Amino acid sequence: xxxAAKDGERRAQLAEEVTDxxxxxxxxxxxxxxxxxxxxxxDRMLLYHFSGKDDLIATVLHTANERSIAHLRSLPxxxxxxxxxxxxxxxxxxxxxxxxxxxxxxxAALGLLGREPYAGGVRASNQAWLAALVDLLVxxxxxxxxxxxxxxxxxxxxxxxxxxxxxxxxxxxxxRCVADLAxxxxxxxxxxxx
Amino acid sequence: xxxAAKDGERRAQLAEEVTDxxxxxxxxxxxxxxxxxxxxxxDRMLLYHFSGKDDLIATVLHTANERSIAHLRSLPxxxxxxxxxxxxxxxxxxxxxxxxxxxxxxxAALGLLGREPYAGGVRASNQAWLAALVDLLVxxxxxxxxxxxxxxxxxxxxxxxxxxxxxxxxxxxxxRCVADLAxxxxxxxxxxxx
DNA sequence: ACGCAACTGTAGCACCTGCTACATTGCCGG
DNA sequence: CCGGCAATGTAGCAGGTGCTACAGTTGCGT
Numbered sequence: 001x002x003x004a005a006k007d008g009e010r011r012a013q014l015a016e017e018v019t020d021x022x023x024x025x026x027x028x029x030x031x032x033x034x035x036x037x038x039x040x041x042x043d044r045m046l047l048y049h050f051s052g053k054d055d056l057i058a059t060v061l062h063t064a065n066e067r068s069i070a071h072l073r074s075l076p077x078x079x080x081x082x083x084x085x086x087x088x089x090x091x092x093x094x095x096x097x098x099x100x101x102x103x104x105x106x107x108a109a110l111g112l113l114g115r116e117p118y119a120g121g122v123r124a125s126n127q128a129w130l131a132a133l134v135d136l137l138v139x140x141x142x143x144x145x146x147x148x149x150x151x152x153x154x155x156x157x158x159x160x161x162x163x164x165x166x167x168x169x170x171x172x173x174x175x176r177c178v179a180d181l182a183x184x185x186x187x188x189x190x191x192x193x194x
Numbered sequence: 195x196x197x198a199a200k201d202g203e204r205r206a207q208l209a210e211e212v213t214d215x216x217x218x219x220x221x222x223x224x225x226x227x228x229x230x231x232x233x234x235x236x237d238r239m240l241l242y243h244f245s246g247k248d249d250l251i252a253t254v255l256h257t258a259n260e261r262s263i264a265h266l267r268s269l270p271x272x273x274x275x276x277x278x279x280x281x282x283x284x285x286x287x288x289x290x291x292x293x294x295x296x297x298x299x300x301x302a303a304l305g306l307l308g309r310e311p312y313a314g315g316v317r318a319s320n321q322a323w324l325a326a327l328v329d330l331l332v333x334x335x336x337x338x339x340x341x342x343x344x345x346x347x348x349x350x351x352x353x354x355x356x357x358x359x360x361x362x363x364x365x366x367x368x369x370r371c372v373a374d375l376a377x378x379x380x381x382x383x384x385x386x387x388x
Numbered sequence: 389a390c391g392c393a394a395c396t397g398t399a400g401c402a403c404c405t406g407c408t409a410c411a412t413t414g415c416c417g418g
Numbered sequence: 419c420c421g422g423c424a425a426t427g428t429a430g431c432a433g434g435t436g437c438t439a440c441a442g443t444t445g446c447g448t
Contacts, residue, residue, distance in 0.1 A: 010425085102306055156355050
């Protein structure tokens with residue numbers, strides 16, 4: 001059915017645009033009318049193409065996470081785990097990826113008490129993201145056996161860093177913290193390999 | 195003036211109670227009427243004793259952070275940095291302190307885009323919290339010189355862990371991650387001391 | 389005892405929220 | 419050319435938001 005295809009296309013296009021908006025303006029206070037107005041549509045349309053706000057949010061979470069992972073997988077393999085962590089952090093503080101991870105942090109905060117669709121979306125995103133992190137570490141010299149542990153530590157610290165980022169962006173303390181994190185992840189990767 | 199004292203007392207009492215409510219129900223969707231109803235009052239009263247919702251929120255943030263820090267300072271000094279981290283995490287997943295830190299995470303997420311009073315409240319809370327963390331590490335054998343770096347890494351990872359906590363509470367991966375973190379913080383403490 | 393000021397209750401405002409009923413458009417197949 | 423259906427626009431609903439105007443009520447100091 002051609003119309004169904006078209007419908008799907010429109011829905012996908014809206015999902016991309018709403019995701020752009022959410023990345024820009026944040027997820028927490030998001031409400032339909034402002035985002036619709038920014039896209040040149042009406043809340044009516046969003047609710048037509050998505051079954052409700054929850055559906056929209058879930059789709060946005062999924063879309064943003066796919067972008068995160070695509071960006072992560074596009075990073076070149078580093079020469080060591082330590083370098084990989086530093087490169088990842090550099091990417092995580094620059095435009096696109098930073099916003100995606102900021103969105104993830106917001107979603108995680110919204111899901112802290114188990115509220116849907118945030119909690120479920122975060123759970124799904126986290127799994128795919130961790131898998132991509134593992135691949136990055138392995139590609140940078142970490143053993144497959146040690147990678148999950150190192151990825152876990154890296155992920156946890158990364159999210160915490162994003163929480164602190166607005167407080168100390170560009171400070172020496174932040175950079176030192178990232179360096180310490182890189183050493184720590186490298187140590188875990190090493191230890192697990194032995 | 196006695197009345198002024200009373201006023202202050204009432205305000206302080208309300209702050210405590212609203213903080214209790216926020217710790218229970220979360221900070222993100224917080225609105226005046228439900229919390230007032232839960233306290234047996236009306237939104238009118240909250241707005242009388244506080245100059246507005248922002249003032250209330252700022253007070254709640256401050257109150258919760260004071261509780262966090264008091265709890266942190268009540269922890270006994272551990273025999274090593276590693277043990278201190280493990281003990282802190284144990285405390286951070288139990289009742290009172292866990293809720294305080296969850297509230298902090300929510301506030302940090304709300305302040306990600308610079309919105310007040312969240313961003314400012316988080317900034318203030320973070321400073322006091324870090325100072326207390328430093329003291330805890332020093333009391334557990336860390337050198338004063340190395341403590342700030344170790345505390346920074348610990349704090350960042352701790353907040354990230356809280357974001358993931360609902361996803362993997364009680365899993366082996368989480369415990370391993372905490373253990374890895376403890377080693378990493380100990381390593382930083384060691385390295386900085388030398 | 390009385391006045392004043394702090395305190396609290398009732399109603400209401402203007403605005404926003406997600407969502408829906410209904411009407412309309414425009415395109416595509418027969 | 420036209421019937422049907424997906425896509426869209428308009429208007430509105432019920433409920434929630436922070437906040438305020440106004441009217442008491444209480445309790446203290448004089």
